[in-house]
Amino acid sequence: MADRGFIKRGAALTLLVLAAWAAFSLLRQAPFERAEGLYARGEYVSAFEIYRQLAGHGDARAQFALSRFYEQGLGQNINDMGRALGWLTEAAERGYAPAQFRLGLFYYDGQAIAEDLERAELWWGRAADQNLFEAWLRLLRLYPLRQGAASVDKKLWHMDQNIPRLEGLAEQGEAFAMVLLGNFYALGAGLDQDLDEAARRLRLAVAMGNANGQYSLARLMMASGGEVGEALELLHLAAAQGQVLAQLYLAEFYSNRKDVAGDPEQALFWTLVAVQRAAHMVEQPEKLIAERRRRLDSPTVEAIRSRARAWQAINQPLRTRAAQDLRK
Secondary structure (H helix, E strand, O other): OHHHHHHHHHHHHHHHHHHHHHHHHHHHOOHHHHHHHHHHOOOHHHHHHHHHHHHHOOOHHHHHHHHHHHHHOOOOOOOOHHHHHHHHHHHHHOOOHHHHHHHHHHHHHOOOOOOOHHHHHHHHHHHHOOOOHHHHHHHHHHHHHHOOOOOOOOOOOOHHHHHHHHHHHHHOOOHHHHHHHHHHHHHOOOOOOOHHHHHHHHHHHHHOOOHHHHHHHHHHHHHOOOOHHHHHHHHHHHHHOOOHHHHHHHHHHHHHHOOOOOOHHHHHHHHHHHHOOOOOOOOOHHHHHHHHOOOOOHHHHHHHHHHHHHHHHHOOOOOOOOHHHHHO
């Protein structure tokens, strides 16, 4: 009995040491990373204060985070779309691509701001100029609506001018150009729609291990009734490289909204992995997480949270070639 009590005390002491070390490690982090850690743990008030201080000193990442706090009513429980848009615009003007993407969404959807496709194109274009892949996809879908319009800023994202440039880069083995051309063909943006040619272009990028190509080909296969097993494998490969759209798609797939046997643990895992990096795309991340955890008990949720944090710690975000390579 004495030995058992000693073991219990030892285990409790170990847990205390681990907790203290975790707290010490958090304090050693840079302020923004510390705020991100607090946010991930649901400590919104503490995270808000750090974001607010950093935003006041011109940190565009913190300004974007603060805009999401005001949009969702987190931290100080203040839902203020005026402040949300103010901080979002400042972050976008400082060149932060996720903020530019989200501001484009506001102009496109006409939510809390007047609909303006010209400004949506402008902000998505600036994000695409930094190789934010989801901005490119939005521009491709915007293209039919903007044909014939005087583009605000005819730079990298102007489709008609980019096709010859992208063809040249693709011939040189540039995977990102292959992926964009594949999406051009899939959507019929600037080129006649040709799903077979789209698949061929995307498979060239997939053969090079390109995550954007893996995601795009998987989505094309899903949309055209292709082999689900191969598409799912491609999505997992892309997600493992940090492709956030693939992570979000897997979360949706496993949440039983794709007419397949659901897997709530996988759905929650991929949601947690993606949600912080996908803040510019997900409207209400906390609500989404709450929905995904409903069918799971608390110990399972905590185990999945720990697994997601561990995954994020050892997997680096997807990196693509700098945008200037596409401007050559």
